[in-house]
């Protein structure tokens with residue numbers, strides 16, 4: 001079985017050709033700056049370390065996908081002889097609203113159902129669906145499956161997903177917490193349960209820390225709360241997103257600075273978070289380097305970020321009545337030992353003890369970071385959202 005996994009953004013298309021049973025990745029790459037001057041195409045064959053990087057005009061997603069398919073089947077560095085060898089296509093879809101609680105085979109009716117949620121994710125959903133329609137056109141006759149970022153969190157109870165706004169805003173406008181990064185939270189919490197020996201009852205906290213960041217509380221394998229909300233703006237402090245603030249602060253700034261709706265939205269989504277406080281970069285490596293060289297603003301941003309992660313961990317432990325394992329994943333969670341350490345600092349009262357020596361060692365894969373006496377296991381786990389998409393696709397089409 002060969003599944004082509006597509007993650008289509010408004011100006012990018014990431015792809016992987018995967019065997020979901022053996023987890024072998026045949027090829028991986030991306031098309032960047034689609035429709036923008038300076039389009040770039042990347043292609044890699046992990047088995048042979050073959051890499052290709054070219055600059056080529058990609059005016060629309062159609063040209064981008066054509067280039068992907070031509071390269072996958074090219075003589076020499078291609079990994080399949082014919083595009084018909086692709087058994088199915090799995091798509092990352094950001095927002096499934098309340099209708100889609102699991103992955104789904106895509107047809108015209110289902111696509112219309114996903115489109116009905118476009119209002120909730122105006123930047124992401126239309127781009128994701130463009131990937132679907134382009135694949136249906138260029139790889140005809142093959143099943144397409146949609147895997148939603150929101151689906152894993154649909155098990156949250158109403159007390160966790162409801163906002164204390166007038167009930168009509170939920171009933172009529174569907175305003176509630178949905179949560180995102182669901183494929184990553186699903187994959188990491190699934191691995192965590194395996195590492196715990198698949199007990200009947202388990203309490204796991206997953207910290208997905210990348211440019212976008214979210215935490216989830218996963219009880220007995222089901223998401224019971226998560227930090228992102230109606231949109232991916234709520235929750236933790238992120239690369240450029242503010243996360244939790246007093247909603248009245250946005251109205252205050254908008255009025256005082258005479259901003260449009262779009263401008264205050266951009267301020268909170270693109271100019272806040274690490275970038276907003278540190279001002280020089282939104283990248284965590286730059287932030288840590290600057291803090292290590294004595295930059296006080298960088299240190300403040302780091303302190304704010306980890307203080308919030310720690311507070312969320314403790315609050316989710318309280319919400320679940322305990323925690324068996326805390327997992328760190330995503331670019332920051334997998335790579336930054338100092339952010340992991342600061343995020344659990346002071347949680348010894350809950351029985352959380354990090355092994356500083358093991359935490360400091362760079363090692364790939366799943367690594368246990370807690371001491372032998374820690375009541376709560378701490379792990380770093382490499383996330384794999386594409387594999388979840390490929391597996392779900394396989395399950396649905398097999």
Ligand code: ADP
Pocket residue numbers: 209210211212239282283284285286288330331332335336
């Ligand atoms: P995205 O949300 O875009 O998928 P990633 O999960 O790739 O993001 O994470 C990107 C973040 O990970 C960036 O802030 C980057 O600086 C950070 N990161 C990557 N490697 C390291 C590292 N060695 N130390 C600290 N931060 C790192």
